[in-house]
Amino acid sequence: MLDAVANQRLCRVGPDDAMGRALRHYWVPFLLSSELAPGADPRGVELFGERFVGWRDAAGRPGLFAEACLHRGASMRLARAEDDGLRCVYHGWKFAVDGAVLETPNVADPKFRERLRGRAYPVQEAGGLLWAYLGPRESQPAFPRWPWMDLADDHRLVTRHVEACNFVQVIEGLVDSSHLGLLHMNGLRQSDSVALGFAQKVNSMQRHLAPRLEVQETDFGFYYAAIRDIEEGAERRTEARIAAFVAPFTVLNPNGDIATFVVPQSDSQTAFFHVFWSERDALNREPLRARHLDFIGLGPAVLDAFGLTDETIGRPDRPGVANRFMQDRDAMRRGESWSGLPGLIEEDVAASVSAGALRDRSHEALSAADVGISRLYRCLQACVEAAEDGRRPPGALRAGGWHDVVGTHGVLEGGDWRDLLPRIG
Ligand code: FES
Numbered sequence: 001m002l003d004a005v006a007n008q009r010l011c012r013v014g015p016d017d018a019m020g021r022a023l024r025h026y027w028v029p030f031l032l033s034s035e036l037a038p039g040a041d042p043r044g045v046e047l048f049g050e051r052f053v054g055w056r057d058a059a060g061r062p063g064l065f066a067e068a069c070l071h072r073g074a075s076m077r078l079a080r081a082e083d084d085g086l087r088c089v090y091h092g093w094k095f096a097v098d099g100a101v102l103e104t105p106n107v108a109d110p111k112f113r114e115r116l117r118g119r120a121y122p123v124q125e126a127g128g129l130l131w132a133y134l135g136p137r138e139s140q141p142a143f144p145r146w147p148w149m150d151l152a153d154d155h156r157l158v159t160r161h162v163e164a165c166n167f168v169q170v171i172e173g174l175v176d177s178s179h180l181g182l183l184h185m186n187g188l189r190q191s192d193s194v195a196l197g198f199a200q201k202v203n204s205m206q207r208h209l210a211p212r213l214e215v216q217e218t219d220f221g222f223y224y225a226a227i228r229d230i231e232e233g234a235e236r237r238t239e240a241r242i243a244a245f246v247a248p249f250t251v252l253n254p255n256g257d258i259a260t261f262v263v264p265q266s267d268s269q270t271a272f273f274h275v276f277w278s279e280r281d282a283l284n285r286e287p288l289r290a291r292h293l294d295f296i297g298l299g300p301a302v303l304d305a306f307g308l309t310d311e312t313i314g315r316p317d318r319p320g321v322a323n324r325f326m327q328d329r330d331a332m333r334r335g336e337s338w339s340g341l342p343g344l345i346e347e348d349v350a351a352s353v354s355a356g357a358l359r360d361r362s363h364e365a366l367s368a369a370d371v372g373i374s375r376l377y378r379c380l381q382a383c384v385e386a387a388e389d390g391r392r393p394p395g396a397l398r399a400g401g402w403h404d405v406v407g408t409h410g411v412l413e414g415g416d417w418r419d420l421l422p423r424i425g
């Protein structure tokens with residue numbers, strides 16, 4: 001439970017907000033690599049309550065600019081895309097992706113431009129994602145290198161969708177194992193019959209609705225374990241599913257081959273990036289790609305139909321709060337559908353968004369099933385406090401790679417779930 005002041009402190013992401021200042025200590029994914037083609041039109045991007053423009057020059061170098069032109073603030077979304085830079089249509093100032101000012105045609109002094117720097121941010125491209133750092137240069141952390149970034153593009157499938165609510169309530173669903181067998185019961189039943197590796201990994205959750213939940217604090221955030229005693233005929237075993245929360249918005253799924261990034265665009269809208277990978281299978285090649293996306297519910301048709309794209313979010317003809325997410329109440333009555341919603345992603349979105357754009361936490365009743373939630377609050381509070389004290393917050397401390405931080409699952413042979421992890425930091 002959080003009172004209104006504590007809640008706002010945790011959730012508000014603008015440049016003058018406590019969490020907003022903490023968030024600006026991290027590298028943040030802002031688009032899929034595939035969303036910026038070389039030389040294409042500039043694309044509007046919203047991050048942490050501010051507006052930017054993403055663009056890639058003809059040589060393929062990606063960039064992120066503040067939307068307002070350095071000169072007098074005209075929108076760079078209107079800018080002309082030239083081979084080596086974006087040119088503001090107002091007075092023709094031209095900016096390279098690294099911020100170099102290439103031309104200022106309305107100023108006679110040719111040296112004038114050399115004294116200026118465009119409003120461009122540091123950008124990296126890795127793992128099929130474009131990442132930016134929005135904070136002060138002096139606190140820029142090492143770029144987070146994850147092992148899946150080194151796989152061939154064919155072996156990694158990345159998606160982005162948008163949800164009409166605050167980021168914290170979206171993350172809550174990722175450290176909340178006990179909703180899986182309820183909210184998603186139809187999808188999990190289907191996993192019995194689907195020959196996808198992903199489906200098989202989540203299969204056991206439908207057989208135990210009240211897992212034991214434990215958390216372990218780490219230097220990057222926390223591990224979150226859901227432990228289930230499974231009985232199948234004469235066989236008994238104890239399974240642990242362990243997610244890693246890496247502050248402030250990354251969750252490594254217990255399946256071990258899914259990373260998710262829940263990135264605030266504003267106080268009330270969130271971009272959700274999924275990375276699925278496989279060393280063995282070319283996940284990103286058809287027909288595997290389409291089958292995988294279909295099962296999860298992240299295919300382009302689903303995202304469009306449920307209003308989860310930049311173009312469709314908030315449209316009245318799409319599922320939303322006003323039309324009760326177009327829930328199929330008849331199917332619920334007939335016992336064919338638990339939630340009345342078509343798939344896993346739609347169920348998660350409806351659960352998160354229906355709580356309100358920025359949900360009230362002054363009236364919640366956290367239970368033993370919610371240890372991940374209370375730990376999430378504490379961890380995010382620690383991020384805010386560290387940033388306020390001028391320290392690097394959790395998750396921004398590492399200098400090296402992230403190969404030893406994993407989501408994982410396994411059968412416990414009488415030992416502790418922590419034995420399944422490479423190490424506890
Ligand atoms: S406002 Fe952009 S060049 Fe003047």
Ligand SMILES: [Fe+2]
Nearest residue numbers: 173179184348
């Ligand atoms: Fe879910």
